[in-house]
Amino acid sequence: MRFQLTDEQKALRAVVRDVIGRSSAAGVWGLVAQFPAPLIDRGFWRALGELGVFSLRLPEVDGGAGLGLPEAVLVFEELGWALVPGPLVATHLAAGVVPGAATGETVVAAADGSLVEWLDEADVVLPGAEGAVALRSVDPLTPLHRVPAPGRTDPVAVLLTAAEQLGTAARVCELAVQHARTREQFGQAIGGFQAVKHLCAQSLVRVEVARAAVYAAAVTGDVVDIAAARVLADEAAVRGARDCLQVHGGMGFTWESEVHLHLKRAWVRARRGGGNTESEELLAADLLAGVAWRGACLR
Amino acid sequence: MDLSYTAQEDEFRARLREWLGKVLPTLPVKPSPDDWPGRRAYDLGWQRMLYDAGYADVHWDASPTTRLIFLEETEKAGAPYVGANFVGLLHAGPTIAAEGTPEQRERWLPPVLRGDEVWCQGFSEPDAGSDLAALRTRAWRDGDDYVVTGSKIWTSHAEVADWCELLVRTDADAPKHRGISWLAMPMSAAGITVRPLRTLAGSAEFAEVFLDEVRVPVGNRVGDENDGWRVTMVTLSFERGTAFVGEVVACRRVLGELAVEARRNGRWDDPVLRRQLGRLNAEFRALWRLTQWNVSEAEASGGVPGVGGSVFKLRYSHARQELYDAAADVLGPDSLDLERAWVLDRLSSLSYTIAAGTSQIQQNIVAERILGLPKGR
Ligand SMILES: Cc1cc2nc3c(=O)[nH]c(=O)nc-3n(C[C@H](O)[C@H](O)[C@H](O)COP(=O)(O)OP(=O)(O)OC[C@H]3O[C@@H](n4cnc5c(N)ncnc54)[C@H](O)[C@@H]3O)c2cc1C
Numbered sequence: 001m002r003f004q005l006t007d008e009q010k011a012l013r014a015v016v017r018d019v020i021g022r023s024s025a026a027g028v029w030g031l032v033a034q035f036p037a038p039l040i041d042r043g044f045w046r047a048l049g050e051l052g053v054f055s056l057r058l059p060e061v062d063g064g065a066g067l068g069l070p071e072a073v074l075v076f077e078e079l080g081w082a083l084v085p086g087p088l089v090a091t092h093l094a095a096g097v098v099p100g101a102a103t104g105e106t107v108v109a110a111a112d113g114s115l116v117e118w119l120d121e122a123d124v125v126l127p128g129a130e131g132a133v134a135l136r137s138v139d140p141l142t143p144l145h146r147v148p149a150p151g152r153t154d155p156v157a158v159l160l161t162a163a164e165q166l167g168t169a170a171r172v173c174e175l176a177v178q179h180a181r182t183r184e185q186f187g188q189a190i191g192g193f194q195a196v197k198h199l200c201a202q203s204l205v206r207v208e209v210a211r212a213a214v215y216a217a218a219v220t221g222d223v224v225d226i227a228a229a230r231v232l233a234d235e236a237a238v239r240g241a242r243d244c245l246q247v248h249g250g251m252g253f254t255w256e257s258e259v260h261l262h263l264k265r266a267w268v269r270a271r272r273g274g275g276n277t278e279s280e281e282l283l284a285a286d287l288l289a290g291v292a293w294r295g296a297c298l299r
Numbered sequence: 300m301d302l303s304y305t306a307q308e309d310e311f312r313a314r315l316r317e318w319l320g321k322v323l324p325t326l327p328v329k330p331s332p333d334d335w336p337g338r339r340a341y342d343l344g345w346q347r348m349l350y351d352a353g354y355a356d357v358h359w360d361a362s363p364t365t366r367l368i369f370l371e372e373t374e375k376a377g378a379p380y381v382g383a384n385f386v387g388l389l390h391a392g393p394t395i396a397a398e399g400t401p402e403q404r405e406r407w408l409p410p411v412l413r414g415d416e417v418w419c420q421g422f423s424e425p426d427a428g429s430d431l432a433a434l435r436t437r438a439w440r441d442g443d444d445y446v447v448t449g450s451k452i453w454t455s456h457a458e459v460a461d462w463c464e465l466l467v468r469t470d471a472d473a474p475k476h477r478g479i480s481w482l483a484m485p486m487s488a489a490g491i492t493v494r495p496l497r498t499l500a501g502s503a504e505f506a507e508v509f510l511d512e513v514r515v516p517v518g519n520r521v522g523d524e525n526d527g528w529r530v531t532m533v534t535l536s537f538e539r540g541t542a543f544v545g546e547v548v549a550c551r552r553v554l555g556e557l558a559v560e561a562r563r564n565g566r567w568d569d570p571v572l573r574r575q576l577g578r579l580n581a582e583f584r585a586l587w588r589l590t591q592w593n594v595s596e597a598e599a600s601g602g603v604p605g606v607g608g609s610v611f612k613l614r615y616s617h618a619r620q621e622l623y624d625a626a627a628d629v630l631g632p633d634s635l636d637l638e639r640a641w642v643l644d645r646l647s648s649l650s651y652t653i654a655a656g657t658s659q660i661q662q663n664i665v666a667e668r669i670l671g672l673p674k675g676r
Pocket of ligand 1: 422424452453657
């Protein structure tokens with residue numbers, strides 16, 4: 001057993017961080033300015049395609065990198081961290097199925113639960129979007145439509161969503177810590193106050209627990225592990241973003257602060273696949289299946 | 300990222316399983332919680348069996364992964380806990396192994412491994428709990444002895460211990476972290492009074508220990524004089540590292556039993572309770588993965604667990620309390636009946652956020668040492 005990132009996995013993460021980290025930080029605010037009808041930057045989408053974001057799990061003969069879920073999870077964690085907008089999970093899952101999805105030529109949206117993200121910007125919508133009605137989306141970076149017939153959710157979509165949530169959780173923990181170190185009140189950095197310090201510590205604990213769950217689910221590909229990853233990553237992202245907002249004080253409540261963008265995105269992702277209920281029921285049923293602590297699940 | 304085990308590790312697991320299957324049915328009946336001599340004999344007897352079978356030093360010499368497998372398999376098979384051997388095997392022993400002289404290792408380690416001697420931990424004092432470095436028990440040099448006077452509290456297994464890993468102040472004028480030494484005190488020495496304390500669960504799990512001019516040979520000091528705080532940090536990092544592996548496995552079993560009981564008594568039909576059990580399944584699965592992550596990390600870094608143990612302990616101690624609160628929800632009115640399974644466990648779970656560094660102290664550690672937030676109030 002060596003449950004740590006390999007050197008190749010660390011290198012992959014560094015490359016992704018390098019490419020998307022820089023381009024999106026600037027890109028996101030431009031997009032927020034387009035609210036309520038943000039557009040997908042097609043050049044950037046193709047750049048993501050070149051990076052392998054969509055094709056990485058395709059076999060090399062099909063133009064992919066032949067990598068697995070662990071690598072995909074690392075990439076989606078970075079996408080989440082950097083708040084990269086667009087139907088990333090849907091397009092990734094369409095690679096090899098919808099022409100142009102793998103390379104980033106085509107933007108693919110998908111009905112997930114009773115919602116579709118980025119419908120108007122998509123070239124293709126799976127399985128279709130009949131009767132879709134636009135919502136006034138709470139997240140300025142994710143336009144939403146409601147669809148009458150709930151779509152099925154692929155466990156891989158759940159896992160990649162959990163990876164994005166993990167990225168958000170890690171990012172908001174960092175933002176909270178940065179602010180706590182620099183903002184001064186009562187003549188000291190607020191991070192010296194225990195009430196603030198403990199919010200930050202709990203935020204990190206949630207990140208580390210979610211990380212172990214998400215990475216393990218990527219290695220096993222087991223649906224119960226994926227459900228566990230989802231529950232914990234949602235919690236880490238949503239609670240983490242709220243605590244980050246609290247640590248920022250009034251600044252955290254402003255449109256200009258990036259904190260609300262993370263919280264709202266985490267809320268949108270937490271709704272995917274109909275929310276947490278299904279995952280919790282799956283995890284409960286697993287207890288009765290009597291396999292919770294035996295054999296393969298512990299390996 | 301690899302969660303599979305090597306052929307060698309699988310073989311170790313298989314051999315261990317086979318051995319456990321053979322010996323566990325031959326164990327004597329477990330003594331009652333109040334029968335201290337009986338508990339001591341039972342725990343030492345088990346350690347002796349491990350020794351004879353070649354598993355005694357798995358906590359020290361084996362790789363972290365082998366240790367993980369050992370703890371996982373013994374728990375799954377329902378083997379006895381370390382019990383009275385806890386301090387010797389997981390605390391004082393590793394400290395002596397890391398910091399002791401060859402003579403000290405030769406004197407103290409084999410009896411621990413063989414199941415001959417029990418250790419207890421005399422760190423906390425009435426006025427030094429979270430602020431451990433404020434301890435006041437004094438030790439003066441008198442020839443080849445230290446003469447120790449003071450008092451310790453919350454000392455688990457003090458009544459049945461042969462040795463006590465004792466923190467004393469050897470320089471009262473130095474800054475508080477720099478005047479402490481680590482001594483091995485024989486519990487048979489003159490001047491020691493042990494007064495048992497009853498816990499909220501009803502049994503006497505720990506004690507007050509009064510020390511009145513107790514003579515401890517200078518040769519029983521581990522590490523340099525006044526360097527005891529550093530030696531102590533070595534000890535604490537062991538306690539916060541792999542100490543809970545078996546318990547996580549046990550919690551997962553309890554969770555499965557809770558689900559079965561809830562189905563039997565109809566509480567399973569309550570979706571709120573059912574989903575809470577589902578969340579706990581996620582929680583303990585993740586804690587198991589975090590354990591594997593930390594073990595792999597320790598393996599890569601040469602064995603000594605790091606501050607990551609605080610992250611684990613914070614979450615685990617809380618999760619354990621939630622587990623037994625959920626048990627109370629499953630039991631309903633029976634949760635108030637001490638005869639029922641899980642009710643005593645619920646009571647003892649309350650100590651988890653206090654013992655071995657409270658949750659508040661662990662949060663300070665995570666915030667200051669991992670996140671780099673300023674020290675302060
Ligand atoms: C079951 C059990 C077994 C034990 N076994 C042993 C043993 O064998 N040997 C041994 O030496 N000790 C043992 N202990 C003692 C244990 O280590 C201490 O109880 C623990 O360190 C807390 O110290 P205290 O009880 O003095 O509480 P205090 O330090 O007085 O703490 C009281 C409250 O104040 C909070 N607090 C204190 N300081 C701070 C701070 N700086 N910031 C924020 N909050 C703070 C604490 O979190 C806690 O909530 C045991 C304890 C228990 C419960």
